[in-house]
Amino acid sequence: MPHSVLIVEDEVIAALSLQETLHQLGYSVCGLASGSEEALQAVRQQQPDLVLMDINLGEQQDGIQLGQTIMQAYGLPVVFLTAYSDRGTIERAKEAFPYGYMIKPWQEAELLATLETALYKHLADKRQFELQQTRNKFYTIIGHDLRSPLAALSVSTRALLKHLDALSPDDLREFISDIHHTVENLYAFTDNLLEWSRLQSGRLEYRPQAVAVQPLAEEVLALLESHARNKGVQVRLQAAARLQVQADRNMLHTILLNLLSNAIKFSYPGSEVWLEVSRQDAARLELQVRDRGRGIPAQQLASLFDFKTAIHTPGTQEEKGTGLGLLLTKEFVEAHGSRLEVSSQEGVGTCIRFFLPLIT
Structure with missing residues (x-):
């Protein structure tokens, strides 16, 4: 799809x-504006990829100021196109931080190079901004969720x-159990x-192999046995023997561990969590984790896997969490060419399958 200007x-x-020249160069022109109000309206309605801006718009309208407004308010790249080449105008334009500055009469090759460079730089700026946002969120998680x-x-x-000498064996056992649980978390x-850090930096490779699902699931359940027992939650496994999938074993282990741990976290004492493994058809295996816990409010489902906006809800016994495990699970599932399907009803429970x- 051609870029719109x-x-x-x-x-x-x-x-x-x-x-006409832009059409010949393969661009789509989404509108022509002759003044500030018309330009701002077109930006809001058409949402172009780039704005090509004359500096002198007549009637004392300032194209530099307008370009700066568009860049700051709408995050769009602006290239100034003007007959003015004096030092004062160039210095004023530089203060607006445009994505390009061209002098009339322009040449076709120069126009193409300027627009391509501006679009590339804008894309790089967006990626850098998103990366910085991710880093900020990452540091917030580390600062808050390691501290707790x-x-x-x-x-x-x-x-x-302080009270070691006065503690009974039962009290001592309770203290040690709490410390052990905190260390496990x-x-x-x-x-x-x-x-997650290795995945983001490209240092974590997807290495598929034949994986027997039932033994792997039993291995994960054994790791969670103490956690589930302490909370009074029963974890059930329903899986046919000898079923094998093509998967990265380490990733699949992490996926099941995170999904089941999350289900236990949001389950109430006395309830059950199920891991069900079954044939979907001749070519696919369905893995499903479901609980009868708190459930997810409908308005939170959309941001469930968004690193920047994910909502970190405490468990049914106020267990803390970052949401990072679920985000990592999503990326690991997608590395297998699949996706997480979530259905949930507040107060009823949640089902996640892939x-x-x-x-x-």
């Missing part, structure tokens, strides 16, 4: 000539040291953090 030029002949369990460990160990968090290629 909005031309802001008060001279009709110049605007039409520019439009470390603070809990500090409180528990301080109390243990901290380990799971740092493990997800490291894997599909993997079956080895027959």
Whole structure:
């Protein structure tokens, strides 16, 4: 699909000539505007990829100021096109940080090079901004969600040291159990953090192999047995023996661990969590984790897998969480060419499923 350009030029002949040239160069011209109000309206309605802006729009309208407004308010790249080449005008234009500055009469090759460079730079700027947003979120997670369990460990160990001689064996066992649970959560968090970091930097490779699903699922359930028992949640496995899938074993292990851990977190004591593995058809295996827990409000489903806006809801016993495990799970599932399908009803429970290629 060709890039769309909005031309802001008060001279009709110049605007039409520019439009014709842009069409010949493979661009789509989404509109012609001759003044500030018309240009701003076109930006809002047409949402162009780039704005080609004349500096002198007549009637004392300032194209530089208009271009700066469009860049700041709408995040669009603006290229100035003008007959003015004096030092003062160029310096004023530079202060607006445009994506290009061309002197009339322009040459076709120069126009093409300027627009292509501007679009490329704008894309690079957007990616850099998104990367910075991700880094900021990443640092926030580290700062907040490492601090909480470390603070809990500090409180528990301080109390243990202070009252050690007065504690009964049962009290001592409870203290140690709390510390152990906190350390397990901290380990799971740092493990997800490291894997997600490797994935983002491209250092984590997808390595598919034949994986027997039932033994892997039983291995994951064994890791979660203590957590589920302490909360009073029963975790059930329903899987036919000898089913194999084409998958990265380590990734699949992390996927199941995160989904089941999340289901336990949002389940109530006395309820059940199910991991069901079944043939979807001759070529695919369905893996489904469902619970009868808190459920997810409809307005939160859209941001469930968005790193920048994910909502971190505490569990049914106020367990803390970052949402990072679910984000990592999504990326691991997509690395297998599949996707997570989520259905949930607040107060009823949640079901998350995905599909993997079956080895027959």
